[in-house]
Amino acid sequence: MTSGDNSVKQEEAKKSLNFIEVIVENDLKEGKNDGRLQTRFPPEPNGYLHIGHAKAICMDFGIAQKYGGICNLRFDDTNPVKEDVEYVDSIMEDIRWLGFEWANLYYASDYFQQLWDLAVRLIKQGKAYVDEQSAEEIARQKGTPTTAGTESPYRNRSVDENLALFQAMTDGKVEEGKMVLRAKIDMASPNMHFRDPIMYRVINHPHHRTGTAWKVYPMYDYAHGQSDYFEGVTHSICTLEFVVHRPLYDWFIDQFADSDYRPRQYEFNRLNLTYTMMSKRKLLQLVQEGLVRGWDDPRMPTISGLRRRGYTPRSIRSFVDKIGYTKYDGMIDMALLEHAIREDLNATAPRVSAVLDPIKLIITNYDAGKTETLLAENNPEDESAGNREVTFSGELFIERDDFMEDAPKKYFRLTPGNEVRLKHAYIVKCTGCKKDEAGNVLEVYAEYDPLSKSGSGTEESKRKVKGTIHWVSAADYLDAEVRLYDRLFTVPDLDAEKDKDFRELLNPESLIVRTGCKVESSLASAKALDNFQFQRLGYFNLDPDSTPDKLVFNRTVSLKDSWSKVKDK
RNA sequence: UGCCCCAUGGUGUAAUGGUAACACACCGGUUUUUGGUACCGUUUUUCUAGGUUCGAGUCCUGGUGGGGCAACCA
Numbered sequence: 173m174t175s176g177d178n179s180v181k182q183e184e185a186k187k188s189l190n191f192i193e194v195i196v197e198n199d200l201k202e203g204k205n206d207g208r209l210q211t212r213f214p215p216e217p218n219g220y221l222h223i224g225h226a227k228a229i230c231m232d233f234g235i236a237q238k239y240g241g242i243c244n245l246r247f248d249d250t251n252p253v254k255e256d257v258e259y260v261d262s263i264m265e266d267i268r269w270l271g272f273e274w275a276n277l278y279y280a281s282d283y284f285q286q287l288w289d290l291a292v293r294l295i296k297q298g299k300a301y302v303d304e305q306s307a308e309e310i311a312r313q314k315g316t317p318t319t320a321g322t323e324s325p326y327r328n329r330s331v332d333e334n335l336a337l338f339q340a341m342t343d344g345k346v347e348e349g350k351m352v353l354r355a356k357i358d359m360a361s362p363n364m365h366f367r368d369p370i371m372y373r374v375i376n377h378p379h380h381r382t383g384t385a386w387k388v389y390p391m392y393d394y395a396h397g398q399s400d401y402f403e404g405v406t407h408s409i410c411t412l413e414f415v416v417h418r419p420l421y422d423w424f425i426d427q428f429a430d431s432d433y434r435p436r437q438y439e440f441n442r443l444n445l446t447y448t449m450m451s452k453r454k455l456l457q458l459v460q461e462g463l464v465r466g467w468d469d470p471r472m473p474t475i476s477g478l479r480r481r482g483y484t485p486r487s488i489r490s491f492v493d494k495i496g497y498t499k500y501d502g503m504i505d506m507a508l509l510e511h512a513i514r515e516d517l518n519a520t521a522p523r524v525s526a527v528l529d530p531i532k533l534i535i536t537n538y539d540a541g542k543t544e545t546l547l548a549e550n551n552p553e554d555e556s557a558g559n560r561e562v563t564f565s566g567e568l569f570i571e572r573d574d575f576m577e578d579a580p581k582k583y584f585r586l587t588p589g590n591e592v593r594l595k596h597a598y599i600v601k602c603t604g605c606k607k608d609e610a611g612n613v614l615e616v617y618a619e620y621d622p623l624s625k626s627g628s629g630t631e632e633s634k635r636k637v638k639g640t641i642h643w644v645s646a647a648d649y650l651d652a653e654v655r656l657y658d659r660l661f662t663v664p665d666l667d668a669e670k671d672k673d674f675r676e677l678l679n680p681e682s683l684i685v686r687t688g689c690k691v692e693s694s695l696a697s698a699k700a701l702d703n704f705q706f707q708r709l710g711y712f713n714l715d716p717d718s719t720p721d722k723l724v725f726n727r728t729v730s731l732k733d734s735w736s737k738v739k740d741k
Numbered sequence: 742u743g744c745c746c747c748a749u750g751g752u753g754u755a756a757u758g759g760u761a762a763c764a765c766a767c768c769g770g771u772u773u774u775u776g777g778u779a780c781c782g783u784u785u786u787u788c789u790a791g792g793u794u795c796g797a798g799u800c801c802u803g804g805u806g807g808g809g810c811a812a813c814c815a
Contacts, residue, residue, distance in 0.1 A: 315811070413810085494754080500753090501808050507752085518778060627774095732777065
């Protein structure tokens with residue numbers, strides 16, 4: 173086989189391109205727009221970014237990176253009523269956290285004067301007019317998707333009159349809702365967006381950047397394409413709901429373009445995830461109504477929520493890479509997101525011992541008061557992670573469900589007469605338990621095999637026993653609160669339950685707080701957001717609420733659990 | 742009842758007009774001092790009817806189904 177065959181093989185092994193990458197490669201090859209590639213990520217600062225935005229960010233920044241172009245961050249801040257610097261700051265933080273950096277930082281509000289000048293130009297060309305009708309009247313005249321609209325009685329007034337009225341709007345002499353500037357296009361167009369779209373409206377609300385300098389604000393359809401044009405964007409990538417806006421995007425740009433350069437809009441499918449939702453409006457409602465603890469509540473699909481939950485930037489990028497970009501409006505299984513974080517944390521998270529629902533295990537043949545120090549590996553997937561010391565003693569905490577007095581056949585844990593390995597320590601044989609009058613188990617008893625110590629090299633230490641359980645020494649532990657999270661909603665597809673208010677579908681058990689949990693003392697040095705694997709339980713991180721006196725952990729995701737499936741049979 | 746977009750296993754995604762593949766999920770097994778990981782395997786796929794072609798998941802036409810569009814939101 174020649175080396176040429178090898179290179180072809182490698183080529184084939186390369187991940188296939190998505191349809192936007194195909195377009196970009198072709199445009200670059202053809203030298204379109206002087207062979208430049210420039211994208212932008214254009215959020216409106218009216219909320220926190222969510223995992224759906226992460227998909228867009230990976231596209232906008234990723235494709236520029238891949239093909240040697242640039243990607244800018246532009247805040248689409250044309251509606252001061254909804255926007256705030258709090259959102260501007262969080263958006264920048266989240267993009268950086270995901271691992272991306274913009275070439276330039278822009279604001280649509282930087283273009284307010286330019287946009288206004290162009291609007292005046294359009295008026296002078298007789299292609300825009302001031303309408304004095306109410307919002308209701310304008311909506312009525314818009315027609316319906318199946319019937320043509322009717323023209324406004326103000327549609328044909330003189331250029332001079334339009335100029336004077338637009339100036340009056342600009343000077344703050346017109347009340348909100350009394351006048352708008354509309355493009356004069358076609359009230360009978362089959363595309364609703366062409367029925368004389370509104371370009372400017374009066375808003376008397378301070379803007380987070382321009383203050384009270386402006387009384388008129390441009391609408392999305394007018395501002396977005398022009399902003400792209402001003403900046404030199406070549407590929408304006410957005411989501412599918414903007415497909416019907418594209419002809420208008422092109423129309424506005426054609427009105428003003430003074431060269432062959434054109435930005436082009438391309439649309440991909442939005443991210444839909446099972447058991448959650450991406451509506452910024454509804455997420456805001458959850459926050460404002462106190463149904464979650466904030467935008468960064470670990471149950472939220474926001475970037476900040478996922479970060480606090482314990483998701484890593486790498487896991488989110490890997491997830492986005494797995495789901496791909498198409499024009500098909502589907503629904504991604506939350507299990508794929510969970511797979512991505514398990515895959516990452518399995519390779520990187522230090523293993524520690526934590527008991528969430530503790531019960532005492534007394535080793536009756538171990539000297540009372542004695543302790544010894546054992547060595548525990550930090551990560552079996554990563555030898556370089558090294559070892560740590562843990563304390564062993566005759567009294568331990570173990571999980572309540574690691575003991576059963578009457579156990580089913582395939583139960584490999586503590587049950588009278590059965591042997592298990594205590595992780596990193598000894599093999600113990602269960603001898604019984606103590607119960608209260610109600611039959612609740614208070615303590616479990618066992619005897620250990622002194623020769624079975626982990627790593628001691630003895631024959632006994634190499635004995636195979638069916639089960640291994642984790643434990644924390646009652647002589648050396650820290651108390652902790654552990655927050656167990658589950659899916660935010662009870663149904664996979666919220667849109668399929670249109671008859672119900674989404675708040676009725678919230679999962680009442682999406683957060684369960686466990687207190688009095690016992691964790692190994694090495695966790696005293698954990699820092700906020702540090703990831704760990706609590707052995708046999710799942711991946712957890714230290715919540716920012718945590719203090720040295722009161723440790724708080726979040727469960728990012730549980731370990732896959734084939735026992736629960738066996739058990740339920 | 743207009744315009745636009747879409748249709749490949751359970752869920753996503755791939756396949757110069759030439760053997761339908763990958764990931765997740767599921768089920769079964771091997772290994773295991775985590776009922777984890779890793780590894781192996783089973784089951785399951787081109788919406789429909791025509792047409793073009795030696796050959797169609799791919800091209801054409803008609804159906805069917807899903808989504809979007811009638812904010813002074815983006």
